[in-house]
Amino acid sequence: MQAIIATLGYVFSPDRQRILMIRRNTRPDDVHYGYYNGLGGKLEPGEDVVDGMRREIREEAGIDCTGLELAGTVSWPGFGRDGANWFGFLFRITAWTGTPLDGNDEGSLHWVEVADVLAGKLPMWESDRHFLPLVFAEKPEVFHGVMPFASGRALSWNFNTI
Numbered sequence: 001m002q003a004i005i006a007t008l009g010y011v012f013s014p015d016r017q018r019i020l021m022i023r024r025n026t027r028p029d030d031v032h033y034g035y036y037n038g039l040g041g042k043l044e045p046g047e048d049v050v051d052g053m054r055r056e057i058r059e060e061a062g063i064d065c066t067g068l069e070l071a072g073t074v075s076w077p078g079f080g081r082d083g084a085n086w087f088g089f090l091f092r093i094t095a096w097t098g099t100p101l102d103g104n105d106e107g108s109l110h111w112v113e114v115a116d117v118l119a120g121k122l123p124m125w126e127s128d129r130h131f132l133p134l135v136f137a138e139k140p141e142v143f144h145g146v147m148p149f150a151s152g153r154a155l156s157w158n159f160n161t162i
Contacts, residue, residue, distance in 0.1 A: 001077065003085035007053040008040040010071075010135055011061065011093040011100075019114055020061060020100055021122075024107040031081070031152075036112065036122045040088070049089040057093060060104050067095030071135040072143035072159070079149040090135060127154035134159070 011020035022039055024032040039060045043052040054065045069092040076086040103109050114136050116122060120129060127147055134143045145159030 001075075001085055003075070003077075003087040004080060005043045005049075006041060006086055006088045007043065007049055007056055007091065008038045008088045009053050009057055009065075009068075009091040009093050010038045011057065011063070011065075011096060013111060016094075017114060018111045019117065020109055021112050021117075022060065022104070022107045022109055026103075026105060026107050030106070032125075034123055036110070036117075036124045037128075038090075053089070053091050053093075057096070060101075060106070061109060062101040063096045063098035065093050065096050068093055069140075070142055071140060072131070072145065074131055074144075075146045077146070077148045079147075083150075090131070092135065092140070127157070130154070130157040131159070134161075 020039070021036045023036050024030050025034060027033065040053065040056045043049065047055070050068060053068060057063060057065050071090040071092050074088045074090065076088065079086045100109055112122060117132060118136060130147065131145055134140065141161040143159045143161045145157060147157050148155045
């Protein structure tokens with residue numbers, strides 16, 4: 001399978017009760033428009049996933065990651081435009097320096113309660129609700145999941161932990 005390789009990070013507040021999320025609200029043609037999401041994006045050529053995650057957080061939030069934990073990976077066959085396959089490395093950002101931006105070209109940044117995210121109180125991809133409990137687990141295990149998409153909707157969700 002050929003796939004777009006990407007990172008997706010969840011920046012924790014120092015007390016670990018909130019996470020920094022982007023509300024994609026600047027471009028109405030954005031497939032994520034109106035949704036809250038973690039920070040991240042496509043890897044650049046020659047970049048490893050940790051450097052890619054650090055770069056994306058710096059570009060999108062203006063902060064430098066000093067503590068990263070791999071939460072897991074998700075394969076999203078058919079997720080992208082025209083059915084493109086995506087493969088994402090998901091991270092918990094547990095330590096960082098700097099002052100987060102208020103927003104960027106893609107949207108506004110907000111500190112949101114982890115409990116509100118898990119309770120479904122924010123507009124976000126319905127499919128994220130399958131893997132976010134694994135990302136925010138009290139005793140997290142690295143997971144590897146597959147979530148096929150068709151016509152903009154998740155068809156199923158399966159994962160393994162190691």
